[in-house]
Amino acid sequence: MSRLTTIRLMPIINVQNLSRTYKVYRKNEGLLSSLRGLFHREYREVHAVRDVSFEIEEGEMLAFLGPNGAGKTTTLKLLSGLIEPTSGTATVMGYVPWKRENAYRRRFSLVTGQKEQLWWDLPAHESFRLHKEIYRIPEDDYDRRIDELTSLMDVKALIDQPVRELSLGERMRMELIAALLHRPDVLFLDEPTIGLDVISQRNVQQFLRSYQAEQKITVILTSHYMKDIEALCERAVVINRGSVIHDGPVSEIGDRFSQHKIIELTFANGSIPGDIHRFGDVLEDRTPMVRMQIPKEDVSNSLSRMLAQYNIDDVSVAERPLEDVIAELFSSESKADDVDE
């Protein structure tokens, strides 16, 4: 008799009920309250991360979405061992991050928009060489990696230039090289394209996509640029006010959270009917084509009525752009409990 067994891969990142609460000093305005604060301090608790759970399989690239103060960065800080949780557990590659074991620290990298790893006054290659020693990268591997990464990031000619003289985009690419030199198994990227121009953003996106596809490393990416997310990730965890509100495919976010759909209609007689507004908001008028936003629950009903009343050549229904859905979702949420990230 054959016996069926289900093989379940161990997640490389396992987060269970993770919470982090900060005690924040509440300072009221004015001199009097400052003086009062000398003797009697008022604190409030800020739940930066509240009962967050998720798992990530090896080689996955996960988007971590949320508004400012949602808890994304705090979660990455917890997973990289910078801070300890108030409660809950997490393991990354079997390590508890906040124990900060060297064996763990050799196997991951955190890249944020800040200057993290490079010596400001020295050329990047000085910092890279220091990384080589810190992470015990063999000489020949190091040379190969530098060659490979500087070519991929198109900064080969810049590694002899002091870091302070580089543009933001060039510096971010150097930071990425420093973060990847030791071939981390897990990479945490916190807003890696923040402040970059469109070309630099695309360069970084392309680099990350090809690097991840080739190396099969596990990546958690936070970004406010939905184009980053759509270009790089299939799965997203959406977090707001410290809690997970979605964990699933990026493509499902629109369907799940958007209150509207986008309908494009092309009219056969070359003009747009004057009463079209009663079906929804007109987003774009390119006669004879019109682009409209219609409440999701009314789509089928509105479409059948429009098809019956007007002479329509072409019709298409689409989800709203991810950026709009996320903006709508987060702007509708109260931010009273946010912590400044």
Add this chain to the structure above:
Amino acid sequence: MNSVANSAEARGSLSWWIGLKWLILRTAIVERFVYRGDFFFATVVRFLPIVTQIFLWGAIFAGDDARQLQNYGYADMVAYFLIVMLARAFSSMPGLATGIAESIRNGSVRKYLLQPVDMLDYLFWHRIAHKLVYYAIAAIPFAAVFWLCEDYLPGWPSATVMSAFVISLLFGFAIGFLIESLIGLIAFWFLEVSSLIFIYMMLNYFLSGHMIPLEWIDNWIPWVHYLPLKYLAYFPAAVLLGKIPEADLPTELATQAVWIVVLLIANRTTFYYGVRRYGAFGG
């Protein structure tokens, strides 16, 4: 793992350790030379106080070479301040505490938490690099000042005293480093430690023997000799000037070593609890 493999790994670890320290040193030295003009100027200007000290004590003794103030004649005073200057070249740590506090405040301390490095060890070697560059630049002015003041200096001491003096300078470096790093680490709780540094500098100036020899104040502050501060300035000078009997040198050096251990434990403990408290605010 067999013993051959064990010893190969140990050799590998040792060569890695040496390689890492060398690279930290090398990188910090290269960084130091980026602002070489400013650094050179600051190094030379640091010699001005010793000139004013010599004139000040010259005025106090009013050219009377036979006059003694608590067992110090004019020549002793000049020699004392010259050696104190040398001792402080080892034990003073400009910018260390403020640098640590700043890195905690602005979040750049996270580099040491994310990478497999020990922050204190890294900063220690970084500081050695700074000192080496400082000595390289200051060697000529130091030599010139000592040469000009040669008449005030005692003759060459015995090998025992000279060895004790060198050890006291190196231990002084460690104590100076550990006190300032400890003050810097307090920023995990208070974020801003500039007032603390100001108080420390003031106490240091007075209680380390930087201002006057400690024999002059130990009547009022008898516990001054039990503090680690005396090892930052007074002690090396007292050793070289023969103010401490040779028989007492091992005990004194052992006490200095104990202070290093105590301060190291205090640093480690403060770092351990500080990091647990750390909020990693700022991005």
